[in-house]
């Protein structure tokens with residue numbers, strides 16, 4: 082007979098515990114909440130009241146249901162009140178000693194067949210369990226933040242957890258509307274093991290002043306479709322909690338990428354814990370508020386456009402997917418575009434593709450036939466570089482081969498008027514190499530669009546050590562005028578997005594290779610637990626395993642970071658010709 086779970090206890094009603102108590106109470110299960118003292122109880126109660134008020138405002142709850150929910154939660158400072166509950170979920174801070182002490186006490190107070198669960202994000206459930214007389218009844222029950230919203234729950238089994246305990250907890254998770262995934266006991270389980278390396282990497286970029294907090298966050302939102310940027314997410318998680326999770330992951334993995342970035346400790350010591358204290362990477366209008374307010378680090382964008390060089394005519398070099406998309410985007414925004422191809426046929430081929438795309442937009446009522454005609458009319462095909470002589474900006478989008486690009490830049494240097502901005506769309510080559518092929522390196526910059534350029538909002542604006550400030554301002558201004566979101570970064574492999582994304586994807590492959598979890602569970606954990614638009618294996622298959630491997634190799638070669646070494650499984654799949662969707666087989670089969 083499955084367990085009934087007539088009532089549950091939650092110990093620690095902070096960021097996570099309060100949300101967990103709300104989730105159980107909302108499903109009709111009475112909750113006994115235990116906190117340290119009356120002040121903590123008042124704060125927890127306020128937290129749950131606010132959260133349910135928001136649910137009320139969003140029509141996710143009515144008044145009667147909210148009252149009943151609040152009535153189902155009792156608050157106490159005494160663990161003895163947990164004597165009769167069927168399950169205890171521990172959600173106190175991420176310290177092993179505190180958790181083992183608590184589990185020892187709980188096992189003395191609670192019923193013999195109670196299930197003791199920890200919401201730890203990274204500590205060993207096995208280690209917590211052995212401090213009780215019944216480790217077979219101990220599991221991890223890892224909710225995601227905010228618990229009332231996020232559907233994923235990782236149910237963590239140890240080598241001694243009884244099967245019926247796992248089954249009952251899985252059934253309970255389903256009953257409260259969550260999507261459980263069962264995992265083994267490894268630091269970070271599935272989602273955090275993959276997420277925190279990425280988060281720490283973003284903090285390191287911020288600490289190194291490689292990019293601003295706004296640009297790091299915008300890059301991942303607009304380049305990858307993530308719901309939040311990494312620094313805003315750490316503010317939500319809590320810097321102290323993030324630090325402890327990274328620290329315990331590091332102790333298990335010994336992977337330098339998990340060693341908490343030093344700035345985290347400094348910010349924690351200064352009391353900047355994130356949203357819960359009203360200040361972390363960003364400043365909020367009040368503790369526990371999601372509303373960001375301007376502070377001393379907020380960039381002043383008012384004068385940026387004033388420094389830009391005037392741009393009327395833009396040259397595009399290339400005839401591939403990116404060049405075609407960029408031509409369309411520029412012409413649609415009203416720029417005169419000179420498209421330089423290696424032959425007239427190729428140039429006309431691009432214009433035909435743009436026409437087809439515009440016709441589609443007209444067919445769907447998104448554009449008038451006159452606008453489509455005017456857009457096409459703004460595009461001039463060319464074969465000779467001299468046709469670009471009067472361009473104010475030239476965007477190079479030829480093959481991803483440095484020799485080919487250098488040749489183009491040498492030709493542009495000879496043909497284009499002085500003062501023009503020369504940009505490359507390279508996604509992985511050093512921009513400075515293109516600059517070095519010219520006699521005007523200060524005018525050369527990276528303008529990295531994402532594929533499909535017509536759809537993706539992000540443009541990474543990559544300045545080299547030589548790029549002039551007004552060249553950067555010009556590209557930012559043009560990106561904004563074509564309704565993209567420009568972010569600035571330095572000339573390093575992977576810029577922002579690929580440098581943050583691909584090591585995470587590679588880590589997922591390594592996790593699969595280690596047989597820790599199945600591809601489907603890993604994809605689910607990242608989609609449901611972190612609200613990412615695609616799981617890592619789905620995304621790798623879309624990008625192409627060969628392309629992904631090449632990017633990962635570039636990152637490894639530039640940074641020589643051991644953790645960036647490409648996963649052997651990725652290399653094998655590429656060798657076997659399983660390149661993802663384009664070959665019909667990758668991590669998944671497409672038939």
Ligand SMILES: NC(=O)c1ccc[n+]([C@@H]2O[C@H](COP(=O)([O-])OP(=O)(O)OC[C@H]3O[C@@H](n4cnc5c(N)ncnc54)[C@H](O)[C@@H]3O)[C@@H](O)[C@H]2O)c1
Nearest residue numbers: 093094095096097116117172173174175201202226318322
């Ligand atoms: N923050 C996240 O995004 C997140 C997500 C999933 C899991 N977790 C895990 O959940 C746990 C709690 O993290 P949090 O972010 O909610 O921390 P938090 O600091 O917001 O809350 C911890 C709460 O526990 C209370 N507390 C401390 N010792 C206690 C004790 N002995 N008895 C009763 N209450 C006690 C504190 O007063 C505080 O309210 C950690 O193990 C963390 O790793 C956190």
